[in-house]
Amino acid sequence: MSVWFVPRDAAARSMGADAVAAALEARGETVVRNGSRGMLWMEPLVERADERHGPRVGWRNMTADAIHLALPNDQSEQYVGAVDELDYLARQNRWIYERVGITDPLDPDDYVAHGGLAGLKNALAMSGDAVVQAVTDSGLRGRGGAGFPAGIKWRTVADQTPQPHAGESPSADRHKYICVNADEGDSGTFADRMLMEGDPFCLLEGMTIAAHAVGADRGFVYLRSEYPDAVATLQAAIWIAREQGWLGDNILDSDLCFDVEIRVGAGSYVCGEETAMLESLEGRRGMVRAKPPLPAIKGLFGTPTVINNVLTIASVPSILARGAEAYAALGQNRSLGTQVFQLAGNIAQGGIVETAFGITARELVEDFGGGTRSGRPLRAVQIGGPLGAYLSADKLDVAMEYEALIAAGGMIGHGGVVLFDDTVNMAEQARFAMDFCVEESCGKCTPCRIGAVRGVETIDKIRAGKDVTANTELLRDLCDVMTHGSLCAMGGLTPNPVLSALNQFPEDFASPVIATG
Amino acid sequence: MSNAGYPQWHLDAAQTLIAPIVASEPGPVLLCLQAVQSHFGYVPGEAVSLIAEACNVSRADVHGVFTFYADLRDTPPPPIPVRLCAAEACQAVGGRQLKADWTALCQSDTALAALTGTDEPIFCLGNCALGPAAMVDGELLGCADINRLQSAVARAQAAGEGA
Numbered sequence: 001m002s003v004w005f006v007p008r009d010a011a012a013r014s015m016g017a018d019a020v021a022a023a024l025e026a027r028g029e030t031v032v033r034n035g036s037r038g039m040l041w042m043e044p045l046v047e048r049a050d051e052r053h054g055p056r057v058g059w060r061n062m063t064a065d066a067i068h069l070a071l072p073n074d075q076s077e078q079y080v081g082a083v084d085e086l087d088y089l090a091r092q093n094r095w096i097y098e099r100v101g102i103t104d105p106l107d108p109d110d111y112v113a114h115g116g117l118a119g120l121k122n123a124l125a126m127s128g129d130a131v132v133q134a135v136t137d138s139g140l141r142g143r144g145g146a147g148f149p150a151g152i153k154w155r156t157v158a159d160q161t162p163q164p165h166a167g168e169s170p171s172a173d174r175h176k177y178i179c180v181n182a183d184e185g186d187s188g189t190f191a192d193r194m195l196m197e198g199d200p201f202c203l204l205e206g207m208t209i210a211a212h213a214v215g216a217d218r219g220f221v222y223l224r225s226e227y228p229d230a231v232a233t234l235q236a237a238i239w240i241a242r243e244q245g246w247l248g249d250n251i252l253d254s255d256l257c258f259d260v261e262i263r264v265g266a267g268s269y270v271c272g273e274e275t276a277m278l279e280s281l282e283g284r285r286g287m288v289r290a291k292p293p294l295p296a297i298k299g300l301f302g303t304p305t306v307i308n309n310v311l312t313i314a315s316v317p318s319i320l321a322r323g324a325e326a327y328a329a330l331g332q333n334r335s336l337g338t339q340v341f342q343l344a345g346n347i348a349q350g351g352i353v354e355t356a357f358g359i360t361a362r363e364l365v366e367d368f369g370g371g372t373r374s375g376r377p378l379r380a381v382q383i384g385g386p387l388g389a390y391l392s393a394d395k396l397d398v399a400m401e402y403e404a405l406i407a408a409g410g411m412i413g414h415g416g417v418v419l420f421d422d423t424v425n426m427a428e429q430a431r432f433a434m435d436f437c438v439e440e441s442c443g444k445c446t447p448c449r450i451g452a453v454r455g456v457e458t459i460d461k462i463r464a465g466k467d468v469t470a471n472t473e474l475l476r477d478l479c480d481v482m483t484h485g486s487l488c489a490m491g492g493l494t495p496n497p498v499l500s501a502l503n504q505f506p507e508d509f510a511s512p513v514i515a516t517g
Numbered sequence: 518m519s520n521a522g523y524p525q526w527h528l529d530a531a532q533t534l535i536a537p538i539v540a541s542e543p544g545p546v547l548l549c550l551q552a553v554q555s556h557f558g559y560v561p562g563e564a565v566s567l568i569a570e571a572c573n574v575s576r577a578d579v580h581g582v583f584t585f586y587a588d589l590r591d592t593p594p595p596p597i598p599v600r601l602c603a604a605e606a607c608q609a610v611g612g613r614q615l616k617a618d619w620t621a622l623c624q625s626d627t628a629l630a631a632l633t634g635t636d637e638p639i640f641c642l643g644n645c646a647l648g649p650a651a652m653v654d655g656e657l658l659g660c661a662d663i664n665r666l667q668s669a670v671a672r673a674q675a676a677g678e679g680a
Contacts, residue, residue, distance in 0.1 A: 011647055011659060014647060014657040040646040187607070187640065187641045188604075188606040189641075189645065230643075267587035267588035267589075281544070282543070286585060301544070343646060350647065351646050416606075436640070439640075
């Protein structure tokens with residue numbers, strides 16, 4: 001009997017997937033709510049298989065109205081044929097996202113049938129030390145933006161003894177924590193969200209492997225409130241995982257005892273900075289902490305804490321399942337393995353592209369993305385979120401990896417790629433970057449708190465044609481102070497978009513009004 | 518029901534709500550504020566004093582946490598909150614114009630403005646390939662325009678009346 005697949009991902013739902021699923025069910029059809037395949041311009045992408053695990057064919061941009069009229073067939077304009085063979089998917093190399101879009105995210109049998117738990121089983125057969133070594137050997141680096149080697153971070157935590165919470169007596173319960181940073185606030189990024197909605201068990205499995213590796217007993221996922229679907233799906237997955245014996249005491253009949261809870265954010269971008277996140281998890285204002293001490297030594301409630309991004313942790317199960325060597329064979333230089341790129345903004349074919357590091361920005365933008373959605377010429381691409389640099393359309397031959405992007409004046413950040421067509425005003429974008437920093441600065445350090453306010457004022461003066469030379473020099477000076485004097489990346493990286501806009505698009509800063517001084 | 522299906526603020530009910538959090542969680546202040554807001558729709562001044570006392574911290578400490586987070590509010594929310602994404606990926610596909618058009622519409626239609634509130638900007642809803650993104654009473658919209666916003670408001674209104 002044929003089975004229909006309609007994504008339950010928030011992006012698909014935002015284009016009417018729920019109504020499509022209801023229309024199919026109203027016709028008596030069997031519907032599975034899968035994750036999204038990540039070809040978001042096709043959503044809702046409806047698929048059909050002759051049997052539950054058989055090959056699937058698909059229809060893009062389906063509507064409930066069309067299904068009320070008739071079931072889609074292969075003569076339909078929206079028919080895309082065999083989904084796995086579509087170029088966009090066939091050219092990817094999916095490790096983290098291997099099950100996303102294929103399985104029912106909350107079906108534990110589906111998870112296991114598609115390779116789930118293989119990594120955890122392998123890890124439990126190894127010592128914690130050997131797991132840390134495997135992660136080190138894989139070359140996995142932090143996917144939140146900083147790119148710190150995950151294995152070294154894990155080693156530091158593994159070498160600590162568990163500690164009682166700060167302020168408690170030495171005889172109190174001792175802990176180490178695994179904290180997953182799911183505060184995916186960067187505009188143009190949604191890979192954490194889609195992973196948590198499309199394969200939440202993968203994240204939980206990765207956290208459990210981390211707990212075994214470093215000797216942690218409890219985990220938190222700090223998940224932003226702007227993602228209500230991800231909160232609901234991950235929460236449901238945690239309950240199911242407990243029932244399955246994948247979380248809790250004696251996981252998979254081993255000695256490992258570990259449990260996970262979600263903490264929902266409250267609308268603060270800076271809480272994606274790891275120490276601000278710890279403050280928020282402890283119930284306080286999300287003010288950045290000075291380092292040292294490192295969170296790996298004194299983290300959550302003063303105990304040794306692993307803090308990793310969702311994609312970092314979600315890489316671990318496949319590394320343990322398929323081997324560190326196979327993972328490290330992908331990518332180039334010091335950027336090994338795969339990265340989940342997210343194509344966004346003014347783009348014809350936006351979505352998820354997981355592939356080895358080293359693909360060029362141009363391949364992502366043109367071959368996968370198909371250029372701008374508006375059809376107008378591409379003018380700029382912002383890579384790596386609101387703190388990432390703008391690259392002009394002629395600079396896209398840069399390799400997408402940590403060091404090459406830094407050398408090009410950018411950064412990979414969380415892998416977001418946002419396209420702008422030729423209607424963009426880059427001075428307006430520079431102003432927005434400063435203004436965003438005004439809104440979101442935690443206020444602890446002066447360069448960020450005051451600098452951003454002065455930055456907005458100075459850009460306004462330049463755009464109004466007031467003392468342009470002097471104010472441009474002042475803006476550069478201010479950016480220098482913010483870069484070198486800020487406590488964290490919020491103030492430290494805000495100059496990236498500002499200066500890249502100023503340097504590559506100076507004409508946008510020129511006032512249409514003749515300067516009068 | 519005071520607003521949008523939230524129960525009227527009630528001190529004893531709030532106390533019952535936060536007691537288990539204070540008893541079991543280290544660092545409970547933010548969790549208490551969130552619990553009060555998700556139950557009553559907002560955090561009235563009285564709740565700040567209540568949480569301060571329950572957590573054995575100063576009122577200033579709780580106020581400090583309350584004011585830090587953009588989500589937390591001290592007035593009841595509008596019946597059908599409408600929020601438009603103000604971040605870069607949505608700017609790239611006309612987010613600024615949509616915001617201007619929506620604001621103009623609300624200025625000319627006071628009933629709509631009362632229903633949907635003043636749109637507080639939200640930075641990124643994670644729907645960056647299908648912008649402009651918006652959230653209408655908790656429903657995420659992709660490729661938002663004025664028509665889609667208006668029909669989402671109407672849907673939410675119909676759902677509210679049916680409930």
